[in-house]
Amino acid sequence: MRLLIKNGSVVTPDGVLEQDILCEDGRIAALLERGHNAQADETVDVSGKLVFPGFIDPHVHSRDPGMTEKEDFAHSTLGALVGGVTTILEMPNAIPPVDSVEVLRQRKEQHEGVAWVDFGLWGIAIGDSNIDELGPMFEAGAAAIKIFWGYALRKDTKQLVYNLGDEPPENLILPPDNGAVLRVFEAVAAAGGLLAAHCEDRDILAASQEDLGHPIETYEDLLAARPAVAEATSIAVGAQFAKATGCRFHVVHMASAAGADVVREAQDLGLPVTAETCPQYLSLTDSDYERVGPMMKVYPPIRSAEDRDALWEAVNDGTIVSIGSDHAPHTVKEKSQGLATQPAGGVGCETFGPVMLDRMFAGDTTPERFADVMSTSTAKLYGLYPRKGAILPGSDADLTIVDPGATWTVRNEELVAKQPTSAWNGFELTGMPTMVILRGEVAMKDRKPVGEHRGRFVPARHNAG
Ligand SMILES: [Zn+2]
Numbered sequence: 001m002r003l004l005i006k007n008g009s010v011v012t013p014d015g016v017l018e019q020d021i022l023c024e025d026g027r028i029a030a031l032l033e034r035g036h037n038a039q040a041d042e043t044v045d046v047s048g049k050l051v052f053p054g055f056i057d058p059h060v061h062s063r064d065p066g067m068t069e070k071e072d073f074a075h076s077t078l079g080a081l082v083g084g085v086t087t088i089l090e091m092p093n094a095i096p097p098v099d100s101v102e103v104l105r106q107r108k109e110q111h112e113g114v115a116w117v118d119f120g121l122w123g124i125a126i127g128d129s130n131i132d133e134l135g136p137m138f139e140a141g142a143a144a145i146k147i148f149w150g151y152a153l154r155k156d157t158k159q160l161v162y163n164l165g166d167e168p169p170e171n172l173i174l175p176p177d178n179g180a181v182l183r184v185f186e187a188v189a190a191a192g193g194l195l196a197a198h199c200e201d202r203d204i205l206a207a208s209q210e211d212l213g214h215p216i217e218t219y220e221d222l223l224a225a226r227p228a229v230a231e232a233t234s235i236a237v238g239a240q241f242a243k244a245t246g247c248r249f250h251v252v253h254m255a256s257a258a259g260a261d262v263v264r265e266a267q268d269l270g271l272p273v274t275a276e277t278c279p280q281y282l283s284l285t286d287s288d289y290e291r292v293g294p295m296m297k298v299y300p301p302i303r304s305a306e307d308r309d310a311l312w313e314a315v316n317d318g319t320i321v322s323i324g325s326d327h328a329p330h331t332v333k334e335k336s337q338g339l340a341t342q343p344a345g346g347v348g349c350e351t352f353g354p355v356m357l358d359r360m361f362a363g364d365t366t367p368e369r370f371a372d373v374m375s376t377s378t379a380k381l382y383g384l385y386p387r388k389g390a391i392l393p394g395s396d397a398d399l400t401i402v403d404p405g406a407t408w409t410v411r412n413e414e415l416v417a418k419q420p421t422s423a424w425n426g427f428e429l430t431g432m433p434t435m436v437i438l439r440g441e442v443a444m445k446d447r448k449p450v451g452e453h454r455g456r457f458v459p460a461r462h463n464a465g
Contacts, residue, residue, distance in 0.1 A: 001025060003440050004040035005399065008051040010391055013372035021051065023397035026439035030393055044435070044442070046401050050367060053375040053391050054086025054398030054436065055353050058143070058382060059252060059276065059324025061345070065110070066095025066157070068418075071329040075418040076349055077116035077455055079327075082416060082447045084353035084433025086117055086398035087379075087388050087458060089143045089324075092124035095157045099124050100133045101140045108457045115455025117438065118398070120382065122146050125184045125195070126153065127176030134184070135191040141459025143382040144194040144250065147184055149234060150175050150202030162343075175202060182241050189247035192462050194381065196250040196276075199234035199259065200226060200300055216340045219289040226301050228256035235259050239266035239273050250381065251275040253326050255300040257310030264319045274381060276322045277311050279348065279355040280423060282364070284308075295335060296423040298326065299344040312364050315373055322378040325352040335421040347417040351424050353400065354408055357431035361404060375400075383460030397440040406432035408447075 003023040010017040010031070020032045022040065032038055062076040073090070080088050090111065092098035098107055104121055111119060123137035124130075125147040134145055152161045153173040161167055176184070188195040209225045216222050235251050239262065242249035251263060254275045266273040280298055285305045289296060296302055314320040328345030335342055353374070360370045379389025386395050409428045412420040436444035443450055 001440060002029070002040040002042075003397070003437070004038060004043040005051060005437070006043055006045050008046035008049050008401065010051045011367045011371045012053070012391055013368050013376050016367060021391065021397075021399065023437065023440040026397060028391060028393055028395050028397045031391070046435070048403075049434070050402040050404065051391075052371050052400045052402060053389050054438070055084050055374045055400050055433070056087045056089070056378040056384070056389060057085045057325050057327070057349050057352050058089040058322060058378050059091065059278070059326045060088045060349050061091045061093065061328040063329065064094055070331055071418050073111050074114040074116070074453070075416060076327060077114070077119065077453070078449060079347070079350035079416045080352070081116040081436060081444050081449055083350040084400045084402070084436060084444075085349060086400065086436060086438050087119065087384070088117055088349065089120045089122060089382060092122040092146055093148070093160065095159060097124045097158045098122065098137070099126055099130045099158065101136045104137055104140050104142060112455070112457055114453060116449060116453045117455045118388070118458050119455055120384065120458050120460055126158065126173065127180040128183065129173070131183060131187050134187045134193070138191040138193040138462055141457070142193070143384070143460040144196050145184075145188055146252070147181065147195065147197045149181065149197045149199060151198070178237065182244070185241040185245040185247040185249070189245040194248045194250055194383075194462065196252050197234065197238055198253070199238065199251050200230040201233040204230040204233060219286055219339065222297070222301050222339060223286065223303065226299065228258040228303065228307070231256050231300055232258035232262045235262045239271050242266070242273055243271050246272070248272040248274070252324065253278050253281070253300065254311070254320065255281045255307065256303055257307045260310050260314040260319055264314065267319060274321045275314070275319060276324050277315065277320050278324055278326045279352055280326070281311050282308060282315070283355050283359055284423065292423050294337070294339040294342055295346060295421055295425070297339060297342055297344050298346065316365055316369060321373065322381055323356060323373045325349045327352070329417055329419050329421060331419045332421055335419070346421050346423055347415060347419070350415055350417060351410060351422055353433045354410075354429045354431070355424060357402060357433070358429035361431040383462040384458060388458065397437055399437040400433050401435040401437070402431060403434045404431050406434055408432050
C-alpha cells in the first residue's frame with residue numbers, strides 16, 4: 001500500500017520543506033522534491049496545508065479500568081484522533097495502577113482492543129513497595145515512571161487521596177518520604193529510564209491552606225492555597241536528586257514562572273532535568289475565571305498572565321521540551337460542583353492540538369518549535385524516536401495535516417469525550433487538524449474517524465544506563 005501526500009508544507013523542528021511524502025506499508029518511504037513522478041495507490045492533495053509529524057500527547061488519564069464512569073480508553077483515544085493526535089501515552093493511575101510488569105502487560109492487551117491511536121504506557125512508583133518492578137517495567141517497554149510526589153494512596157485501590165483527613169489512616173499508604181523518593185530516582189537511573197513527577201510540595205500546600213484560614217471560595221483562594229513556591233521547591237529537590245543519582249527527571253504539567261526558572265537553572269548546570277507544560281497553562285490565566293468558571297480547576301492551578309508568558313518563553317528557549325494535555329476527566333456532575341468541592345482536572349486530548357495551533361497561529365511560537373514540543377522532542381524524551389515523532393524514511397507514517405484557515409468553536413455537546421467538560425467550551429479556535437495519517441493510512445478526516453480503530457502499543461526503548 002503506497003500513499004502519497006502531495007503539495008503540502010512539511011513542518012519539522014529544523015525547517016519547513018516544500019516536499020511530498022511517499023508512505024509505503026505504514027512507514028515513510030521517501031521525501032520527494034516537487035515534480036517527481038512517483039506513483040501511489042492513493043494520493044492526497046494537501047495544497048495550502050501544513051504537514052506535521054503526528055502529534056503525541058504524553059499525558060492522558062483515560063480512567064480505564066476502574067473509573068469508566070469518567071472516561072474510557074475508546075473515548076479518550078477517539079478524542080485524541082479527531083483532535084489530530086497519532087500517539088498518546090497513558091498515565092498509570094487507573095484501578096489497578098500500572099505498578100508491575102504483570103499489570104503493564106494486561107493494560108497493553110486491554111487497550112489494544114479499543115485504541116483509535118497508537119499508545120505507550122506509563123508505570124507508577126509507589127515508594128519502596130514496588131521499587132523492584134521499575135527496571136522490569138522499562139524492559140517491558142514503559143515510556144516513563146510517574147511518582148505522584150507527596151500524595152497518599154488508598155490501600156485498596158492505590159488511588160490518590162487529595163485530603164488526608166478524608167480517610168482513616170489505616171486505609172492509607174502514606175506518601176513516601178524523601179529518602180524513599182531518592183531510592184526511586186536510583187532505581188530509575190539504574191534502568192536508564194525517565195522519572196516524572198507531579199511537583200507541588202505537600203507541606204507548603206498544607207501550610208498555605210492553613211494560612212488561608214477558611215475553605216476555598218474564590219479563585220484567589222485557590223491560588224493562595226497552592227502557591228508557585230510549592231512547585232518550585234519540589235522541582236529544586238528533584239533536581240538535586242537527579243544530580244545525585246544521574247536519573248533523568250521530568251517535571252509534568254509545570255504551571256509557574258518560578259518553576260520554569262528552577263528548571264532553567266538546573267539545565268544550565270548540566271543536570272538531566274526537563275519539563276512539560278499544558279495547553280491550559282499556555283492559553284488561560286486567572287482572569288479567564290470569570291468566563292470559564294470552576295471548569296478550569298486543575299492542579300497545579302492556572303496562574304497569572306506573567307506565568308503564562310514565562311511558560312511561553314520557556315517553550316521557545318527550549319527549557320520546556322514537551323507539551324501534554326493532562327486529559328483527566330471527571331463526570332459532568334462532579335465538574336458541576338463549586339470551585340471548593342469539584343475534583344481537579346478535565347477533558348483535554350481532543351482540544352490539545354486545536355488549542356495549541358490557535359496559539360501558534362496567534363504568534364506565540366513558530367511552526368518549527370511547535371513540531372518539536374508537540375511531537376519530535378516528546379518522542380525523543382520517551383524513547384519513541386525515530387519510530388515516532390519524525391518525518392524521515394523508515395519512521396512510522398504518522399502525520400497531522402493542519403488547515404491554517406479552518407476555524408472551530410469548541411462545544412461540549414460536540415466533543416467525543418464520555419463526560420464532556422472542556423474549559424474551552426465556547427472558545428473559537430483558528431487552525432485545525434483536518435486529517436490524520438496513522439501508519440500510512442488515512443485515520444481521520446474533518447473530525448471524523450476513517451475506518452476501524454487500529455491503535456497499537458508502542459514499546460519505548462530507553463538506552464540502558
Ligand atoms: Zn496528570
